[in-house]
Amino acid sequence: MSDHKTMTLTLIVWRQKSANDPGKFETYTAKNITEHHSFLEMLDCVNEDLIAAGKEPIVFDHDCREGICGMCSQVINGAPHGGQERTTVCQLHMRKFKDGDTIYIEPWRAKAFPILKDLVVDRAALDTIIQAGGYTSCHTGGVPDGNAVLIPKPIAEEATDAAECIGCGACVAGCPNSAAMLFTGAKVSQLALLPQGRPEAAARVTNMVNAMKECGFGNCTNHYECQASCPKGIDVKFIARMNREYLKSLFS
Amino acid sequence: MQILTTSIGRKILMAITGQLMVLFVVVHLLGNSSIFVGADGINAYAKHLHDLGPLVWIFRLVMLSFIAIHGIYGIQLTLENNAATPQAYAVKNLSKATLSSNNMIWTGLLILLFIVYHLLQFTVRVTPDIVQGVDALGRYDVFNMVVTSFKNGGIAALYVAAMIVLFLHLNHGIQSFFQTMGWNNDKTLPVISKLGKVVAVVFLIGYSSIPVFILTGILSK
Structure with a gap:
């Protein structure tokens, strides 16, 4: 047997x-x-x-x-x-x-x-990136109606795909440059896709990209090792979306 | 100016300057192919270019600035990336990175060296192989100069080798441009990657064909 x-x-x-x-x-x-x-x-x-x-x-x-x-x-x-x-x-x-x-x-x-x-690392740098803009500022108060803000199904799906990130840092570990672009790209994209995230989109991408550098992560050179390493299969299209959001932020 | 300091900002500047240089590579290939028309083709083409006078110099300065921006950021980015990974893994199993993507800094520096050699040879004309003269119409005889130099097997081989290095650089570089500009998603990425490779192969074959055709005697005086 x-x-x-x-x-x-x-x-x-x-x-x-x-x-x-x-x-x-x-x-x-x-x-x-x-x-x-x-x-x-x-x-x-x-x-x-x-x-x-x-x-x-x-x-x-x-x-x-x-x-x-x-x-x-x-x-x-x-x-x-x-x-x-x-x-x-x-x-x-x-x-x-x-x-x-x-x-x-x-x-x-x-x-x-x-x-x-041994095998334990401090991944607090990812928290620092989130603190730089990985959230939406909203007033508390009564619970809004579920359908008050309309979000098309494909957009909601894509935002959820980006939100699958568990913050494990495998993208950084797999990257030959130790870049955190997939992690940051996923969060920037998730919030940029949704209407709740749009008001702060420009400030968010700027602040989170700056935080990546301050934390000592490397620069992306499009190897796409991150996607292959990601246990949630997060797509490098979210890095492209973050680059797009960054370009937009330069003109806002 | 945060575009000059942030990771993505500098990446965008590298992508744009890189892609503008790719456009130059396209135009240069089209210009070079006038050699297949014979002496009349390339000598006339060279004369037209030189008759542009100050425009040629403006163009050269612009190209120089592209090389400087692309090169300086490329070196800076490589140093920063090395610093971000102070200790290498004992075992590294890459699944997506390629020979092209892993060696951009080295292929880039080799291309820079080649450009210096290429300019000293066919623009400044100070290398020992250069034969200078004028054709029957009194134009500078570019055709004779190029054919004489490429009859030398070593020089022809060096040019083909340089074009292989350029292929390796652009195989990663062309598709990278679209990703960096954000003009990409999961549906376009495979198509853009293939197209980038095809364009890089066209450059390799197109440019290499000139020394190869001359060395083999298919193209001669």
Whole structure:
């Protein structure tokens, strides 16, 4: 029965004690892994063994384990979240690997995402970009009628596609330039598409683009690696839309 | 002026100057193809250009400014991008980036070197291979000069190599222009990418055909 087959894997994992530690790769063996383990469950097994041996477990970020929280900042064999299309690390299963495989596990590497410990990075720079304009200012008060503001269905759909972003930072990790254009483009587009977002559209794109630079992200050179890395499959058309919004803002 | 400082602003300036230089590459190819008419074709074309006088110099200064803007921002952007990625991954598995998109700075700098050589050769005419003279109608004999130089296999090969580098640069550059200007979406991107490649191939074949035809003797005096 395939259910009883187990795999033994060699993991080459980035270990770094703190933000200032230079860090280095350590090699571990993952034993008794079945094809049903998720990648994070595989790491849990390795950590159980490490703890039993009195060693420091591998520190990694995780939260929902259902593919929507965006915490698992791991580059696996050179691809963010392991490179399977539209997949976070928790949704990557060990059936994608073979017995005897060697797997490299590294944290997101970007100046804007300092490594805190092992595979955990600080993604607060994405919050800074959102704080620069990723919102709409509106007065509170009575709940408006649902159909008071009409939004055509295709526009609502497109805005929702952009809103799928979970802020995981895989686009930055996959980008050879560490640019945050897909993340920022998705938020700028989501709000620019909707009537509620239009009044602040010009100021928003200016402020968010400035924030990207201040946070230390790189510049986009249209490689489109971000779209391939995105666990939600966010399209680079939203970067084009942000560029369009930016051009418009220059004349507003 | 925030267009000069922000990431997207500088990108737009690079895209516009890049695309205007692509237009020059189109016009230059059309002009060059007058060599296939023979000495009468290209010598007459060169004389018409030179008779424009000060306009030629204005045009040259404009082209120089395009090269400067495109080049300076290109270098700045590459340095910033390297700084944004201080530590490389031990393993990097790229799925969308290409030989073209990864090497824009190097193909760009090589094209710049080629332009300097090309101007010293056929515009300033100071390289040792240059044969200067006038044709029967008293015009500068561009045809004889070009054919003599391209009879040298090394020079012909260098030109073809430079056109391969230009192809690599424009293969990424032409489609990139539309994305940067925001004139793109998920439906147009695949079409624009293919068209960009086709145009880059046309340049490669068109420009390379001149040294190749001369070297092989298909085009001769």
